[in-house]
Amino acid sequence: MACSSLARQVQSERLSELLARVASGETRAFAELHTLTRGRLRAIVLAAGASPHDVDDILQESFLKVWRNAGRYDSRRAPVTAWMSTIARNTAIDHLRTRRQPTFELDEAVSVPAASDASHVEDFDYARAEPIARGALARLPEDRRRLVALAYLEGESRASLSRRFGVPVGTIKTWLHRTIVAVRKDCLAASAAA
Numbered sequence: 001m002a003c004s005s006l007a008r009q010v011q012s013e014r015l016s017e018l019l020a021r022v023a024s025g026e027t028r029a030f031a032e033l034h035t036l037t038r039g040r041l042r043a044i045v046l047a048a049g050a051s052p053h054d055v056d057d058i059l060q061e062s063f064l065k066v067w068r069n070a071g072r073y074d075s076r077r078a079p080v081t082a083w084m085s086t087i088a089r090n091t092a093i094d095h096l097r098t099r100r101q102p103t104f105e106l107d108e109a110v111s112v113p114a115a116s117d118a119s120h121v122e123d124f125d126y127a128r129a130e131p132i133a134r135g136a137l138a139r140l141p142e143d144r145r146r147l148v149a150l151a152y153l154e155g156e157s158r159a160s161l162s163r164r165f166g167v168p169v170g171t172i173k174t175w176l177h178r179t180i181v182a183v184r185k186d187c188l189a190a191s192a193a194a
Contacts, residue, residue, distance in 0.1 A: 011036075015080040023070035034063055040081065041088040048092035053173075057158055058095050062088040064155045129191070136186035144179045151176055 015036065021029030038059065045058050065087050073083055137145055147165070150156040151172075158176075162169045 012079050012081070016075055019066075019070050019073055019080050022067060023073070030063075030067060033066070037081070037084055041084060044085050044088045045092045048089050049096055050092045054095060056173075058092050059088070060152070060155065061095075061157075062091045065091065129187075132187050132190045133183070135190060136183045139186060140179065140183070144175065147172075147175060148179055148183075 015033065018029045018033040018036070022033055041059060041062060042055055045055050045062070046052065050058055062084075066084055069087075073080070077083075078086075137148065140148070143165075147161065150161060150164070151158070156164075158169045158172050161172045165172065167175075
């Protein structure tokens, strides 16, 4: 029990340090923070009652709020996980309100357990991965590269992308999913060859 308590404390300190670096605009720290917390926030969004089809949009909006508000985080008021969980839950609730869907209690949404082992994230080699990812993105057709940039770098919503590209939101989601799958395969093939 003491070992898991120590692991939680170390994890909490790591997240606080990452969030401080995010507040200063460090994208690599944001990528690591995203990797460490995405699963937990995904579970919270689902527990709040969001449709599995909307989870990625809600998570994207939640992480954009974390990025934009990292400098406002106050460690004296709440741990990083609680702060981020509240952002994700509130974003999900706002999303559900626009669709008039029922939501669940905060206690249920925040009671999702943290991932037990994030040690594999610590070993990730960003310096090696960055050129591989850039190469995979560069090999995309121009329209797909633009779509990915607008969605994931600029934070444009699926609805806005739908209007911009003149296709239904479902088509935008399909294009993004297929493009990310293609980039993932390309990255895996490139990293295996390296």
